[in-house]
Amino acid sequence: MTDWLTPEEWQAVALSLRVSLVATLFSLPLGIFVAYALARWRFPGHGLLNGLVHLPLVLPPVVTGYLLLLTFGRTGWIGGFLDGWFGLVFAFRWTGAALAAAIMAFPLMVRAIRLTIEAVDPKLEAAASTLGASRPWVFATITLPLILPGILAGSVLAFAKAMGEFGATITFVSSIPGQTQTMPSAIYALLQVPGGEAAVGRLVVIAVVIAMGALLLSEWIGRMVARRVGGA
Amino acid sequence: MSLAVSLKHRFGTFRLDVDFEAPAGVTALYGRSGSGKTTMVNAVAGLLKPDAGIVSVDGVTLTDINAGLFVPPHKRRIGYVFQEPRLFPHLSVRSNLIYGARFAGLQDEREFDRIVGLLGIGTLLDRRPSKLSGGEKSRVALGRAILSKPRLLLMDEPLAALDEARKAEILPYFERLRDETGLPILYVSHSPAEVARLATTVVLVEDGRVAAIGAAAEVFSDPGAAHALGLREAGAVLTARIEAQEADGLTRLSTSAGPLLLPAVNGPPGTMVRVRLLAQDVMLATDKPSGISALNVLPARVRDIREGEGPGALVRLEAGDEIILARITRRSASALDLAPGRSVHAILKAVSIARESVGEI
Numbered sequence: 001m002t003d004w005l006t007p008e009e010w011q012a013v014a015l016s017l018r019v020s021l022v023a024t025l026f027s028l029p030l031g032i033f034v035a036y037a038l039a040r041w042r043f044p045g046h047g048l049l050n051g052l053v054h055l056p057l058v059l060p061p062v063v064t065g066y067l068l069l070l071t072f073g074r075t076g077w078i079g080g081f082l083d084g085w086f087g088l089v090f091a092f093r094w095t096g097a098a099l100a101a102a103i104m105a106f107p108l109m110v111r112a113i114r115l116t117i118e119a120v121d122p123k124l125e126a127a128a129s130t131l132g133a134s135r136p137w138v139f140a141t142i143t144l145p146l147i148l149p150g151i152l153a154g155s156v157l158a159f160a161k162a163m164g165e166f167g168a169t170i171t172f173v174s175s176i177p178g179q180t181q182t183m184p185s186a187i188y189a190l191l192q193v194p195g196g197e198a199a200v201g202r203l204v205v206i207a208v209v210i211a212m213g214a215l216l217l218s219e220w221i222g223r224m225v226a227r228r229v230g231g232a
Numbered sequence: 233m234s235l236a237v238s239l240k241h242r243f244g245t246f247r248l249d250v251d252f253e254a255p256a257g258v259t260a261l262y263g264r265s266g267s268g269k270t271t272m273v274n275a276v277a278g279l280l281k282p283d284a285g286i287v288s289v290d291g292v293t294l295t296d297i298n299a300g301l302f303v304p305p306h307k308r309r310i311g312y313v314f315q316e317p318r319l320f321p322h323l324s325v326r327s328n329l330i331y332g333a334r335f336a337g338l339q340d341e342r343e344f345d346r347i348v349g350l351l352g353i354g355t356l357l358d359r360r361p362s363k364l365s366g367g368e369k370s371r372v373a374l375g376r377a378i379l380s381k382p383r384l385l386l387m388d389e390p391l392a393a394l395d396e397a398r399k400a401e402i403l404p405y406f407e408r409l410r411d412e413t414g415l416p417i418l419y420v421s422h423s424p425a426e427v428a429r430l431a432t433t434v435v436l437v438e439d440g441r442v443a444a445i446g447a448a449a450e451v452f453s454d455p456g457a458a459h460a461l462g463l464r465e466a467g468a469v470l471t472a473r474i475e476a477q478e479a480d481g482l483t484r485l486s487t488s489a490g491p492l493l494l495p496a497v498n499g500p501p502g503t504m505v506r507v508r509l510l511a512q513d514v515m516l517a518t519d520k521p522s523g524i525s526a527l528n529v530l531p532a533r534v535r536d537i538r539e540g541e542g543p544g545a546l547v548r549l550e551a552g553d554e555i556i557l558a559r560i561t562r563r564s565a566s567a568l569d570l571a572p573g574r575s576v577h578a579i580l581k582a583v584s585i586a587r588e589s590v591g592e593i
Contacts, residue, residue: 123318126279129305130312131380132335138306141331145322 009199011178012186013206019094019182020162023102024109024155031106031154035113036143040122056168057107065171068100072172096173097180101162108161109154116150117143149225156218160211183207235259235384235418239275239285248272248282248440257432258410258417260448262424263460268440269420273386276418277312278305289384306335311382313390317369319361325372326357332380344379350412351375351405367398371405378413388420399426406430424465428452428508436460452508453555455538455546466546467510468556474503482527488552492580493527511546514558515579518568528580532556534572537565549578 005013037043038050056064072079072090082088090096120143128138166184175185187203190196238251248268261269274280276287278294281302287295289310294303311332319328330344348354351371361369370390377385390406391399403426410417410430421427427434427448434451436444443460444451449469451457458466472485474497483497485505497505521529532549539545545565549556556578570576 121318123314123316124320126305127312127314127318128320128331130277130279130308130310131332131376132306132309133331134304134306142320 005202006199008177008181009186009203012181012183012203015094015097015178015181016163016183017210019097019101020159022095022098023105023162024159026098027102027106027109027158028151028155031109031158032113032147032151035110035117035154038110039114039117053110054107056104061104061165061167062171064104065100065168068096068103068168068172072096072099090173092173092176092180094173094180097165097169097182098162100168100172101165102158104165104168105158105161109158112154112157113147113150116147116153120146149222152218152221152225156214160214163207163210234290235276235416236286236288237272237276239272239282239287241271241275241280241282241285246440250437250440250442252435252442252445254418254433254435254445256416258419258430259433259435260427260431261418261420261435261437262422262427262431262451263437263443264422264462267437269422269437270388272437273312273388273418273420276384277310277386278303278308279312292383309336309381309383311377311380311385313374313377313385313387315389315392317361317373319364319369319372319376321361323361324357325353325359325361325364328361328372329357329376329379331376336379336381347375347378350408365398366394367401370394370398370402374405374409378409378415382415385415385417386420387417389422391421391423391426403429424452424461424467425508428469428506448506449555453548453557455536455548455557458511458538458546458557459540463540463544463559464512465510466557466559467508467513468554470507470509470554470556472505472507474499474501474505476501487554489532489554489556490530490551492530509556509580511557511559513580514556516547516558516560516564516568516570517577517579518574520577521579524579526579530556530578530580532576532578534570534574534576536572537570539565549576551578 034049034053038046069091070076074080074083074089074091079090088095090099125138125142128142129135133141164184166188169180169182170185173180175181175189181189183203183206187200190199190203234256235254239248241248246268248271250268250272261272263269271280275282275285275295282295282297284297285295286293293301294308295301320331323331329348348357351374353368353371353375356364356368356372361372364372374390391402394402407430409415419430431448434446434448435442436451436457438460444454444457446454452461452466453468455466470487470489472487472492475484475486477483481496482493483495485492485494485497485507487507492507494507499505530551532551535548535550535555537545537547539562543561543563544559545562547558547560547565547570549558558578
């Protein structure tokens with residue numbers, strides 16, 4: 001496989017996979033929590049939280065990337081704090097690419113999960129509580145299994161979005177080969193040099209294969225879940 | 233078991249203000265739709281926090297709003313069978329049944345087998361709820377609530393969603409449950425037939441208030457409760473013993489009011505049954521009638537007469553140890569010169585039958 005990809009191209013593919021995977025897995029618990037809060041709780045600031053979550057969907061990605069640079073850059077107020085206390089740096093690192101991808105993909109993830117939470121009948125949860133289950137237990141044994149298809153769909157969507165994220169990433173962490181050059185950045189860079197068409201072609205094929213693979217996988221798992229739940 | 237409930241709650245224009253105590257056995261909350269029955273049961277279960285009030289079961293206080301006490305539902309040990317079965321779709325029947333058992337402490341294999349046998353759901357254990365019929369779902373929901381080892385079982389019209397055939401399939405299981413587990417039950421219903429068949433105590437609810445409370449036979453034959461019951465539903469509940477099955481399909485029963493002949497009542501001689509006599513199905517005659525098609529004529533004595541606003545009157549009769557209620561017109565009452573103490577003959581046109589175990593009442 002490495003024979004027909006140059007080390008640089010291979011690096012970009014591996015980095016994109018790692019960035020997308022980390023972005024999806026780390027944002028999933030927060031995504032489930034926010035989706036649950038938006039679906040089930042009424043609290044002051046409900047509309048504000050909803051707007052904030054969806055903001056990356058409607059803002060120009062360049063703006064999101066610039067805002068990230070302001071807040072999570074080394075001199076930004078969150079970035080400076082994380083660097084000083086935990087030695088965690090986002091700007092111009094692959095972790096920054098993961099952060100940008102996670103934030104851009106977050107609205108898609110939350111929407112998918114929220115829809116399935118709203119479809120779960122609260123009466124089932126009330127029934128579980130009369131049987132002796134505490135609220136965390138009800139969530140773990142009733143709600144979570146029933147929203148599994150939504151969690152799955154949300155994760156696949158988020159992963160695909162993260163694989164394709166370009167604007168916010170390149171603004172926030174630039175496109176340093178081997179460091180922050182993800183697949184879309186690599187394709188863009190290759191298009192800027194003469195004779196890069198062959199490499200672009202190879203990367204495009206890989207992008208399509210990964211996207212198709214993710215879709216098929218999620219469909220297959222979705223069918224398994226549906227069979228387990230019994231289509232009730 | 234004793235259940236003490238005192239609740240005040242309002243939402244919108246509806247106001248609930250009830251106060252009652254119920255002894256052991258099956259207590260029926262009976263009333264029209266919208267009279268506040270489900271609100272009461274939800275407050276007992278802890279699914280609804282009332283504006284004010286107290287709920288205590290067996291001396292254990294679960295809600296006391298003034299004292300700031302409100303035990304959450306999962307710590308109440310009160311089983312709840314809802315109007316819909318509410319089975320967990322992602323779990324098998326077996327997993328549904330044992331869902332509550334793990335919170336009740338040790339799982340008891342023998343108790344599981346006993347309840348499964350009692351409800352006749354042994355062949356369904358590995359199925360998904362979506363593969364069950366309506367009646368089967370109801371039985372599984374009932375078993376799930378019982379196996380959580382509650383100290384009180386709430387049932388909110390558990391048969392309402394079922395057709396008549398399914399109801400007839402489930403009712404015997406409820407009766408077996410009542411008789412074999414001794415579990416105290418608070419049963420919500422707007423079906424007088426179900427209540428007459430199952431209940432030890434009836435709490436009559438009307439517009440968010442308790443209109444009457446007492447033994448089923450008393451409440452159903454109380455002319456004062458007739459309005460809340462609905463005039464068509466007022467009537468007596470007699471205790472009868474099956475004497476013989478006759479060759480022509482009739483069953484001969486004995487009551488303290490006299491013998492009765494009814495169409496096919498199932499059960500061997502000696503079985504005790506409840507017989508519900510609707511007031512509108514009872515005719516009165518001052519002389520013993522002859523040449524009449526009705527098979528059942530019981531001698532009785534007028535206890536009192538209550539005249540309503542319309543043309544009707546409710547006549548309460550004493551027959552043996554039983555009370556019988558007859559609904560006739562005021563015109564007939566004066567034409568027959570009915571008055572307390574007067575001897576009459578009660579002629580029974582039709583009856584609905586509720587079977588009941590030996591030894592109760």
